Amino acid sequence: GRGDRASGSEGDVGGTVVISTAAEPDFLLPPIILSAMGKMVSDQLFERLAEIGPKMNAMGDEGFEPRLARHWTWAPDSLSIAFELDPRAHWHDGKPVRAADVKMGFDLMRDPKVASPQAPNVAEIDSVTVRDSLTAVAWYHRRSLDQFFTAAYNVIPVPAHLLGSVDRANLKADPFVRNPVGSGPFRFVRWVPSQLVELVADTTYFRGRPKLDRVVVSIAPDPNTAVTRLLAGEADFIEVLRGEQLAQAQKDPKLQVKQYGGVDYAFLQFNLRDPKHHGRPHPVLGDRNVRVALAMALDRAAIARNVYDTLATVPFGPAPRSLGIADSTIRQIPYDSARAKRMLDSLGWRDSNGDGIREKNGVPLRFSVMVPGSSRPRQRVAVLIQEQLKGVGADVTIDQLDFNAMIAKLGTRSFDALINSWHPDPTPSSIRQTWTSEGSRTNDGSNFGSYESPVFDAQVDSAVASHDAKQARTLYLRAYQTFVDDAPAIMLYEPNLVAGASKRIRLVNLRPDAWWAGIAQWSIPAGERIDRDRIGLRPAAR
Amino acid sequence: MSATSGPWSVALRRLRRDRVAIGAAAAIVILALAALLAPLIAPYPPNAQPDIVGMATLPPSGAHPFGTDVFSRDVLTRVMYGGRVSLGVAVLSIALSITIGTAYGAVAGYVGGATEAAMMRLIDALLAVPRVLLLLLALALWGAVGLPALILMLGLTGWFGTSRLVRERVRALSRGEFALAARALGASHARVLWRHVLPSALTPVIVAATLGIGNVVVLEASLSYLGIGVRPPNASWGNIIQEGSEQIASGWWIALFPGLAILVTVVAFNLLGDALRDALDPRK
Amino acid sequence: MRRLLAARAAQAVVVVAVVATVVFALIHLAPGDPFGAALESGRVSPEVRAEWRARYGLDRPLAEQYVRWIGSVARGDLGWSFSRNRPVAGALASALPNTLVLMGTALLLSIALGIAAAVLQAARRGSLVDRGSSALLLVFYSMPEFWLGLMLLLAFAYELPIFPVSGVVDPVMHEYMGTWGRFVDRVRHLALPALTLTLLLSAAIARHQRAALLDVARADFTRTARAKGLSPRAVLLRHALRNSLGTTITLLGLMFPALLGGAVIVETVFAWPGMGSLATSAIAQRDYPLVSATAIVGAVMTVAGSVIADVLGATADPRLRDA
Amino acid sequence: MTPDPLLDVQNLRTTFSTDAGPARAVDGVSFTVGRGETVGLVGESGCGKSVTALSILRLIDGAGRIEKDSHILLEGRDLLSLPEREMRDVRGNRVAMIWQEPLSALNPVMSVGDQIAEVARVHAHASRAEAHAKAVEMLRLVGIADPEQRANEYPHQLSGGMRQRVVIAMALVMSPALLIADEPTTALDVTIQAQILELLAEVQKRMGMSILLITHDLGVVAETASRVVVMYAGEVVEEAPVRELFADAHHPYTEGLMRAMPRVGGTETRLATIPGAVPAPTDWPHGCRFRERCPYAWELCEREHPPLYQIGAGHVSRCHLAIEPERRAHPHVPIAAATGAGAGE
Amino acid sequence: MSERAAGVRPLVSVRDLAVHFPVKKGVLGRAKGAVRAVDGVSFDVFPGETLALVGESGCGKTTTGRAVLRLVEATAGTILFDGTDVRALKAEPLRKLRRQMQIVFQDPFSSLNPRMTVGATVREGLVIHELAEGAEADARVRRLLEEVGLRPDQASRYPHELSGGQRQRVGIARALAVEPRFIVCDEPVSALDVSVQAQVVNLLQDLQRDRGLAYLFIAHDLSVVQHVADRVAVMYLGRIVETAPGEALYDEPLMPYTQALLSAVPVPDPDAKRQRIVLSGDVPSPAAPPSGCVFHPRCHHPARDAACARIVPPLEPKGEMSGSGKSAGAPHLVACIKQPPTTVDDATQRAAGATHPPQRYLPVVGAR
Ligand SMILES: Nc1ncnc2c1ncn2[C@@H]1O[C@H](COP(=O)(O)OP(=O)(O)OP(=O)(O)O)[C@@H](O)[C@H]1O
Numbered sequence A: 001g002r003g004d005r006a007s008g009s010e011g012d013v014g015g016t017v018v019i020s021t022a023a024e025p026d027f028l029l030p031p032i033i034l035s036a037m038g039k040m041v042s043d044q045l046f047e048r049l050a051e052i053g054p055k056m057n058a059m060g061d062e063g064f065e066p067r068l069a070r071h072w073t074w075a076p077d078s079l080s081i082a083f084e085l086d087p088r089a090h091w092h093d094g095k096p097v098r099a100a101d102v103k104m105g106f107d108l109m110r111d112p113k114v115a116s117p118q119a120p121n122v123a124e125i126d127s128v129t130v131r132d133s134l135t136a137v138a139w140y141h142r143r144s145l146d147q148f149f150t151a152a153y154n155v156i157p158v159p160a161h162l163l164g165s166v167d168r169a170n171l172k173a174d175p176f177v178r179n180p181v182g183s184g185p186f187r188f189v190r191w192v193p194s195q196l197v198e199l200v201a202d203t204t205y206f207r208g209r210p211k212l213d214r215v216v217v218s219i220a221p222d223p224n225t226a227v228t229r230l231l232a233g234e235a236d237f238i239e240v241l242r243g244e245q246l247a248q249a250q251k252d253p254k255l256q257v258k259q260y261g262g263v264d265y266a267f268l269q270f271n272l273r274d275p276k277h278h279g280r281p282h283p284v285l286g287d288r289n290v291r292v293a294l295a296m297a298l299d300r301a302a303i304a305r306n307v308y309d310t311l312a313t314v315p316f317g318p319a320p321r322s323l324g325i326a327d328s329t330i331r332q333i334p335y336d337s338a339r340a341k342r343m344l345d346s347l348g349w350r351d352s353n354g355d356g357i358r359e360k361n362g363v364p365l366r367f368s369v370m371v372p373g374s375s376r377p378r379q380r381v382a383v384l385i386q387e388q389l390k391g392v393g394a395d396v397t398i399d400q401l402d403f404n405a406m407i408a409k410l411g412t413r414s415f416d417a418l419i420n421s422w423h424p425d426p427t428p429s430s431i432r433q434t435w436t437s438e439g440s441r442t443n444d445g446s447n448f449g450s451y452e453s454p455v456f457d458a459q460v461d462s463a464v465a466s467h468d469a470k471q472a473r474t475l476y477l478r479a480y481q482t483f484v485d486d487a488p489a490i491m492l493y494e495p496n497l498v499a500g501a502s503k504r505i506r507l508v509n510l511r512p513d514a515w516w517a518g519i520a521q522w523s524i525p526a527g528e529r530i531d532r533d534r535i536g537l538r539p540a541a542r
Numbered sequence B: 001m002s003a004t005s006g007p008w009s010v011a012l013r014r015l016r017r018d019r020v021a022i023g024a025a026a027a028i029v030i031l032a033l034a035a036l037l038a039p040l041i042a043p044y045p046p047n048a049q050p051d052i053v054g055m056a057t058l059p060p061s062g063a064h065p066f067g068t069d070v071f072s073r074d075v076l077t078r079v080m081y082g083g084r085v086s087l088g089v090a091v092l093s094i095a096l097s098i099t100i101g102t103a104y105g106a107v108a109g110y111v112g113g114a115t116e117a118a119m120m121r122l123i124d125a126l127l128a129v130p131r132v133l134l135l136l137l138a139l140a141l142w143g144a145v146g147l148p149a150l151i152l153m154l155g156l157t158g159w160f161g162t163s164r165l166v167r168e169r170v171r172a173l174s175r176g177e178f179a180l181a182a183r184a185l186g187a188s189h190a191r192v193l194w195r196h197v198l199p200s201a202l203t204p205v206i207v208a209a210t211l212g213i214g215n216v217v218v219l220e221a222s223l224s225y226l227g228i229g230v231r232p233p234n235a236s237w238g239n240i241i242q243e244g245s246e247q248i249a250s251g252w253w254i255a256l257f258p259g260l261a262i263l264v265t266v267v268a269f270n271l272l273g274d275a276l277r278d279a280l281d282p283r284k
Numbered sequence C: 001m002r003r004l005l006a007a008r009a010a011q012a013v014v015v016v017a018v019v020a021t022v023v024f025a026l027i028h029l030a031p032g033d034p035f036g037a038a039l040e041s042g043r044v045s046p047e048v049r050a051e052w053r054a055r056y057g058l059d060r061p062l063a064e065q066y067v068r069w070i071g072s073v074a075r076g077d078l079g080w081s082f083s084r085n086r087p088v089a090g091a092l093a094s095a096l097p098n099t100l101v102l103m104g105t106a107l108l109l110s111i112a113l114g115i116a117a118a119v120l121q122a123a124r125r126g127s128l129v130d131r132g133s134s135a136l137l138l139v140f141y142s143m144p145e146f147w148l149g150l151m152l153l154l155a156f157a158y159e160l161p162i163f164p165v166s167g168v169v170d171p172v173m174h175e176y177m178g179t180w181g182r183f184v185d186r187v188r189h190l191a192l193p194a195l196t197l198t199l200l201l202s203a204a205i206a207r208h209q210r211a212a213l214l215d216v217a218r219a220d221f222t223r224t225a226r227a228k229g230l231s232p233r234a235v236l237l238r239h240a241l242r243n244s245l246g247t248t249i250t251l252l253g254l255m256f257p258a259l260l261g262g263a264v265i266v267e268t269v270f271a272w273p274g275m276g277s278l279a280t281s282a283i284a285q286r287d288y289p290l291v292s293a294t295a296i297v298g299a300v301m302t303v304a305g306s307v308i309a310d311v312l313g314a315t316a317d318p319r320l321r322d323a
Numbered sequence D: 001m002t003p004d005p006l007l008d009v010q011n012l013r014t015t016f017s018t019d020a021g022p023a024r025a026v027d028g029v030s031f032t033v034g035r036g037e038t039v040g041l042v043g044e045s046g047c048g049k050s051v052t053a054l055s056i057l058r059l060i061d062g063a064g065r066i067e068k069d070s071h072i073l074l075e076g077r078d079l080l081s082l083p084e085r086e087m088r089d090v091r092g093n094r095v096a097m098i099w100q101e102p103l104s105a106l107n108p109v110m111s112v113g114d115q116i117a118e119v120a121r122v123h124a125h126a127s128r129a130e131a132h133a134k135a136v137e138m139l140r141l142v143g144i145a146d147p148e149q150r151a152n153e154y155p156h157q158l159s160g161g162m163r164q165r166v167v168i169a170m171a172l173v174m175s176p177a178l179l180i181a182d183e184p185t186t187a188l189d190v191t192i193q194a195q196i197l198e199l200l201a202e203v204q205k206r207m208g209m210s211i212l213l214i215t216h217d218l219g220v221v222a223e224t225a226s227r228v229v230v231m232y233a234g235e236v237v238e239e240a241p242v243r244e245l246f247a248d249a250h251h252p253y254t255e256g257l258m259r260a261m262p263r264v265g266g267t268e269t270r271l272a273t274i275p276g277a278v279p280a281p282t283d284w285p286h287g288c289r290f291r292e293r294c295p296y297a298w299e300l301c302e303r304e305h306p307p308l309y310q311i312g313a314g315h316v317s318r319c320h321l322a323i324e325p326e327r328r329a330h331p332h333v334p335i336a337a338a339t340g341a342g343a344g345e
Numbered sequence E: 001m002s003e004r005a006a007g008v009r010p011l012v013s014v015r016d017l018a019v020h021f022p023v024k025k026g027v028l029g030r031a032k033g034a035v036r037a038v039d040g041v042s043f044d045v046f047p048g049e050t051l052a053l054v055g056e057s058g059c060g061k062t063t064t065g066r067a068v069l070r071l072v073e074a075t076a077g078t079i080l081f082d083g084t085d086v087r088a089l090k091a092e093p094l095r096k097l098r099r100q101m102q103i104v105f106q107d108p109f110s111s112l113n114p115r116m117t118v119g120a121t122v123r124e125g126l127v128i129h130e131l132a133e134g135a136e137a138d139a140r141v142r143r144l145l146e147e148v149g150l151r152p153d154q155a156s157r158y159p160h161e162l163s164g165g166q167r168q169r170v171g172i173a174r175a176l177a178v179e180p181r182f183i184v185c186d187e188p189v190s191a192l193d194v195s196v197q198a199q200v201v202n203l204l205q206d207l208q209r210d211r212g213l214a215y216l217f218i219a220h221d222l223s224v225v226q227h228v229a230d231r232v233a234v235m236y237l238g239r240i241v242e243t244a245p246g247e248a249l250y251d252e253p254l255m256p257y258t259q260a261l262l263s264a265v266p267v268p269d270p271d272a273k274r275q276r277i278v279l280s281g282d283v284p285s286p287a288a289p290p291s292g293c294v295f296h297p298r299c300h301h302p303a304r305d306a307a308c309a310r311i312v313p314p315l316e317p318k319g320e321m322s323g324s325g326k327s328a329g330a331p332h333l334v335a336c337i338k339q340p341p342t343t344v345d346d347a348t349q350r351a352a353g354a355t356h357p358p359q360r361y362l363p364v365v366g367a368r
């Protein structure tokens, strides 16, 4: 039986962490989760086969730590991997975790009826089979550098005994997705929509119970409120603090702040094609030299400073520093507005009618920049860019759009420029989706600016295909340089994420791509506990 | 009494003796002038960012009486320019809604019968949707709307009350004796409506419009606060507050001054509207 | 009275139908669709999106969607919320009580406060108390809701942390409190948002009620009451107040949509999980069924509000009973 | 005049401050009302009749003020010097009032029974049930059929005549010594007016109270009052027993009124007129206020404001003709008619 | 109706006029019953003559007057103006016809547009019918103002700056501007004081004499009526119950209602001794008029009986033609089956439950 031991008695075991967020999970069943917050919660509830190591290496299986899988065996041809499950692992309803559960996790992702948004992530896997009750085998179409990552990280086992008979076409309406039974360190307690999700430690977790008793995700309607709750002591942790609020948190004796890097990078992306006649280049931004001149006109360091103070750096190229590939060897376009003006003059863009805006052949140097209404930092950047480009005679109008409206325009490629940011997977190959011709041709690809450079494409392809990590890195660097020189987008900043938390909490393993990876190891020393830490494991009154 | 003592000049004379009304009108004139003349008298250009690293979010000082904002822009200048937008949007949208409301209400009230009943049922329904929600829906769904569209939306959602008011007055007046007298003289319906009914029906509308300007200033500010009103870099009092509300602890001045501008404007328009209503009240 | 109710019921149906149609038109004419957000990750394939759209009938012609939707609404089926991933009715059921509590509290408090202030002002017409409190109420009346809310938040949640910043209850502890503790918890959370709405609303009520009282004070029958030898107090409370109440009740009925609108904004400021928050987030997420449902519920609330106002008005004024 | 009058109004002056300056609506009015007597107060619209009545009950409010040297003695007590609290005991109790517009004089949201009962509750400190019983009794007294039922109805459910009966019932609850009736029948039809006048005469006979009947209808006065006070421009211009007034009006204004009035059964083919109109109370003409409309006016009338001259027993007149009666034989065209000057200028 | 002095054609001839206002009730505002404001009224007005319409408040006088001018639409009946069927006219000819028939209202204040000067008000008719413009119009306005006893310089005044009598003069000048032949005077002096009332009555009479106007003079004040009217029609609950030349009516009122009405008028003579008939009760609602003779529930005629509640009395001649001057030869018509002679014979009456034969009843009511 599950002992309801008085918690807090054993040193650092016990306590409640309230995580403040402005986002609500969408579902709590891994194959259909799309939102980051859904993923965060489900990562506490559902265990993976293996976990990526602290080095964040996604190539091969190096550094991966066993979770549900005790160990794994590669087939000689590397086209299949057999995962052997830990026999101690069990679902929160007491049933053991079996190979069929792994297969169920994969099948749900692949079933067209489910329409899983995760399907592309497991596209390389052909199938998952059950060799015996404790051994599941993943079969691949072809070999690749991150094939292990794909199965171990992306195929998440789910309880087949509970999901075997669900209506897959209506999975989203199934009670399970809001009331899940998992296999991870925390068990699900309740989910009050728009208010909270509550998890409690599974004291029978086979790898040892988490130190915390309870994790509550407290959902605020907007980011400001979320921060406010931390500052007011109503919550204990927030994943990101910036500017003003960071300064406040730093001053607060009850709070700690912690930098943990991040994988996001933001950029000003140009549409290289004419938004009205897709066959033609953009009348202003289609010219590489114009783009370079614009880049030269932007004081990106000052912009980053204004928005993030010291908590952001200008990226080296189209990949975050945390992936460990891009570095200072990449040649940058310098900030030099005088040179930018000269360059524009020589390109024939001159202000002939004295309105402060350059024109060429009657076309004014004018374009609009889209920015989502939901992102304050990006809106701020837009205003800064607008003013700086005005200084060199370029007229920028800001198109602040509701997120959905923006998506619609991106889909039809009907825009001039856009301030965007990516949160890439921890593998460099994700650049394909976002910046190569492959990403521009399909309507749902994410290369919205239609940057189609054969040189860049070839460099990326060879880097992705490379089996040697070192060689891959060189190839990637070369591709990044091509990108910077062509300036299809101007990299703006790469924020250094700073989490804020109550000083009570001993934070462990805030991973750049998933700050929640270490929650099971977080703790609160007995001496520093407050009311809510003393609830213990007892269930809610209702 | 002088030869010109129509109802309006009587009202004007009464207003001139009302100290509160004078004060309110003066406040409105000052705010309006500051807004109108902003390009001439504002100390700085409205969008210039002299030093985004060194001069951002400076507290009020001699050089910047209202301080600077996160972009190192002068808040006083922004508040003056914001007034152009806030007051301009309010005045124009009220003008629009008054026009529509008057036309609609006048037709309904004059025609009467089933047409009137149907027209008024529609108004009932439209009045049942909270205006904020309607605007939220329209503005948020369409995303980027410019100032003209914003004015249009505010105008198009603001006339229901006016139409009711006008319809009631027109209904009463057009069945009243002087309208009947005009008809007995052989005046056409258009003439009766235009010359006899409408001028008298408009008195409460003008009062309502005065009070309404305050409402729209607040409404525009609320929409901008919700992030769907006037879009940057256009300054409006609402979106300056919105920018400022994020800096409330380190840059309280950014939100405070436009907030005060709104408060003064709305109080002034309310006082003026009340005074106008009193001055036009024939019972006094 | 029964006729009045029957007429209002018929009117309510018309109102709701018009609102439903307007909202449907607005939503479907606007660009974007509920699955736009899914694109950001760049991982949702067009097939998946098409599948989703088909599942919710978004691929059908507009007219067909409209007819189906109106039909199901008429049957009481409000549909499925994409953004909340639950039946719309469920989402409403959890939000509506919060809004009702907030609005109800604010309404009751502000009626009490507003009328008390107005009576005081009317009784001491022209005095310092009258002018001072009128000025103060005018200032509240003139404040944008969000601004007043922000200021109260700043004062009583940050500077003097007496009240919590947001929510209906302490999300974590509430479930683990005793009955009394829960009550206190609710009241503490309700305090600031209710106060914001109350200040605004009572200012409006007081302004109106004061004018109505002074109007009635000019009426012949108050003179009759005085000629009967009644004290000014009795005249004010027994005659003037009861008479002017009718117009205030009517005003409240008319103000209901504005009150609802105010609640939307106050809910946003205080993160109050009610209809307002629901509507704003549903709009932002293009959750068509939920947006429509909130608008319909809003309209129903408005009509209900005005029916209640009518009934109360008729109770206060016998002339309306026979109308 | 009775030696010990019930009501003795002395030099009543009531002023309103208006946009156009102070309006001397009632300007030095004196008259008495004896016990059990009916006095008619007549005059043109705006001459100050209602203000006089309201002043007696001290119900002037807002911009109005009763001047210091005025006195209103009721049974010997000066009402103007009573504290407000004691004045309240007078209103509705010793002195009651009925109004011109019965509908607007009644509280629309209170049942008529409650409105009547309220008087008993305030002055007789009656219990709820007693007061209600009293209300029903009063309704019966004023001739309303089915009073129990009617007591629970609201003013809008009654006809005009019934409403005025209710107002009268309300006034009679405490059997007041004085009933002031301000144009009680003006808003009613002649047939209803006859009913109401009949009723008033009957209750007066039964209760023995005095009535100050304000009206502009000389016919009503002739039928009900024993003495008549004629007001013009805020002043009393003539006072006389009713017979004497109708037989032998002294003041040219009264004379003019008598002649201007069409009568059923009269034979004139053309009515006599009084040219012009009453001047505004903000600027009464100096000298005689009727001068411009008067066919006899001469320069004395411009120079000197006429005092009340004693004409006969109980008959006074504010006209210089009293000292130069021969001028009556030589009327001329009044100034107002000659210049076409009107009022409101 | 009346074939008087052969060859004189009535200027206005009204037959069986009815005006019913729907009473709206219910969810959809459907008509549920009607107020029978005017119910079968017939009369003639001859050129240069004054027909007075008297009756208590709500009996339908105003509605009748307005229906004649088509300011309210009649439900039934015919209205001939100088031979033209007024009810059949289209908008434009009706507008033209309005030059010839005008109206003066009871309330001199609410019938003037507060935003228009006296001059503009009087001038409006000239403009509408394009009778004069510019300086000529100004001159005509001046003449009209003088004619009604106002000073021409008062043309720039607003109504609120005038006294009641002056306002009423403006109303009369407005009506006169278009040179009508017929004027409906809807209680033109009821709101005025006696002294001013006399001025206006005289003015109206002078104008009639000078211009040969015909008046439909609506009033509730019988004493004023006697001074202005050639003939008088008494209305009760939407019907005309008695009509006769003035003297005849005042001398010998035959309809019990007229008798009561006359006896109720206070007489400004303290010595007058007379019998007053005080009617019981109120006028019934025109939405539910009594059956038979609408007056029967309040009637004091000694012969009143069940037949009165069943038989609608015809308006029929009682006695010889009478009247002098303009009304010479006008008949005395009365709607009462109990006042002989009557065309409703005994048999019919008895069949309807009569217990009393008709009987001449003439209480002394006048104060002559
Ligand atoms: N509250 C007031 N403020 C200013 N002036 C007033 C006020 N009440 C009365 N008056 C003025 O006092 C004068 C006398 O008014 P009052 O009501 O006594 O006249 P009245 O003789 O009763 O006339 P009516 O026959 O029309 O009732 C009028 O000129 C009126 O304008």
Ligand SMILES: Nc1ncnc2c1ncn2[C@@H]1O[C@H](COP(=O)(O)OP(=O)(O)OP(=O)(O)O)[C@@H](O)[C@H]1O
Residues within 6 Å of the ligand: E021, E022, E035, E036, E037, E038, E055, E056, E057, E058, E059, E060, E061, E062, E063, E064, E220, E286
């Ligand atoms: N527009 C209308 N709708 C409904 N009923 C009406 C309308 N106009 C008049 N009535 C009713 O018709 C009846 C006759 O009204 P009318 O005004 O003709 O009477 P009147 O004799 O002129 O009365 P008064 O002397 O009060 O002016 C009244 O009962 C009135 O309520």
Ligand SMILES: [Mg+2]
Residues within 6 Å of the ligand: D049, D050, D051, D182
């Ligand atoms: Mg009066």
Ligand SMILES: [Mg+2]
Residues within 6 Å of the ligand: E061, E062, E063
């Ligand atoms: Mg009438």
